[in-house]
Amino acid sequence: MRTILITGQGGSGRTTVAAATALKAAREGTRTLVLSADRTDSLGAVLGVPTGAEPVEAAAGLTAWRPDAAEGFRADLVAFQERATSVLDLLGASRLDAEELTPLPGAEELTLLRALRDATLSEAYGLLVVDLPPGPQALALLGLPEELRRYLRRLLPPERQAARALRPVLGRLAGVPMPAEWLYDTAARWDIELAAVQSVLEESSTTVRLVAEPGPGGTDHVRTVTVGLALRGLRLDALVANRVLPGTxxxxxxxxxxxxxxxxxxxxxxxxxxxxxxxxxxxxxxxxxxxxxxxxRPEAHVQVHEVAHLGRDPRGGDDLAALDVPDVNPAPSPP
Incomplete structure (x- = not known):
């Protein structure tokens, strides 16, 4: 499955370009999923179809999904509390009810990474289009799996896990409970999940498209993000100049x-x-x-593609189809 990650300058129309890219691929016959992590339904507003926690059919061959970060955060924390009962009791900590939990900063990004992994594993689509946050946040998000895996290895090094059989003895000597088996199991599960996301990002079939409005601000943003992508080893295949005005x-x-x-x-x-x-x-x-x-530049060959200004904010399939976004599927070879 091919994955296209779309980011860009804030307010440059990256969600619109993501929706138009996904719709174009679907109309060309590729079963496509478009993902977004925005709290507000900007993706649904552009597509003309409300999106939410459950995937919806936005058009023939096109599914849109905006996973619920709040619900995922609550479920994860409640499950963590259940498994950490002994530690919480030792500390005298009271448990939080699911109803009083609100997502922490960054929960949307983590939810998006999980949805990216789930969509890839499902193998139900030929193309995954991901509407990422603006450039700087997107760079941090794309580097998150590797960084979190490094933190896990520092906190629970594999060589120390070999001594898990000695936990009861060490616990009696130290006078405090040692990390339970579930903690190591949870860390291992997280590492596997993060590795799956990292693998998707490092696939040769995963590319980035950068959206910006041509101008001084857009030029500065493009320079910063292209360097960041190159440092992370992510392949930029198109620079989309959005809302280009007629030449005369x-x-x-x-x-x-x-x-x-x-x-x-x-x-x-x-x-x-x-x-x-x-x-x-x-x-x-x-x-x-x-x-x-x-x-x-991060790539020797990057497509610079102009998308003309429609004179209005694109809304619905007809407007999105009128946007000349870069091709997704390769042109058929001549006979």
């Missing part, structure tokens, strides 16, 4: 904005998009070479 306009106010967008697009093509063999700039291909002396 009689409006003098818009003319300045158009010129600003064109300048940013020129820079992105030079730095990331490459050139044709004849030297012509290439903003819509994924196999061009880079320009010597340009910015260091």
């Amino acid at each position: 306009t009689a409006d003098t106010w818009l003319a300045g904005l158009v010129a600003q967008q064109r300048k940013a697009l020129e820079h992105w093509r030079d730095a990331y998009g490459g050139r044709n063999d004849d030297g012509a700039k290439d903003g819509d291909r994924s196999d061009g070479g880079g320009k010597d002396g340009g910015e260091a």
Whole structure:
């Protein structure tokens, strides 16, 4: 299964691009799942179909899912309390009821990672499109599985787990209960789950698409995120320039904005998009070479793709279909 991770500058329309990408793939015949972790149903607003804790059919061949972080957090913590009864009793701690639990910061991101793992294991889809948080948060999220696994290894090193048979003796000598068997089992289960997510992120079939509006702010964001992706070994296959205005306009106010967008697009093509063999700039291909002396980029070949401004906020399948987002499925080979 192919996985496309979509992130970008806050307010750049990354959820819209994610929805349009998923819909395009579904209409081309690929069974597709689009995931989002937003507390507000921005994905449902764009698709025109409310999304929530249960997957819903948003269109033919397209399923949308916005997992409930609060419910998952409550279930996990209640289960943890049940297994940690002896430790809580030793500390004199009272248990929390599920109704009084609210998700901690980052719960949405952890829920999204779990949903990503579950969707991959289900093998029910040919394509998974993930609507990630804005760039900096997305980078932290994508590095979370590896970091959490490292913390687990520090807290419960494998070499110490070999001495679990000595726990009763050590407990009597120390005068306090030693970590119970369930603690090691829980750590091992978490490590397996995190390893599964990390494996999905490291698959060659997993790519990132970065969404930004062409302009000074977008250029700074693109530079920061592309470096972060490269450091984490994540493959960027497309830079999506969203809400691009027409190249010609009689409006003098818009003319300045158009010129600003064109300048940013020129820079992105030079730095990331490459050139044709004849030297012509290439903003819509994924196999061009880079320009010597340009910015260091995470990939030698990154597609810079323009998505025109519709003149309104896209809503529903027809508007999403009108957005010329990058292709998902390879074009058929000529006979």
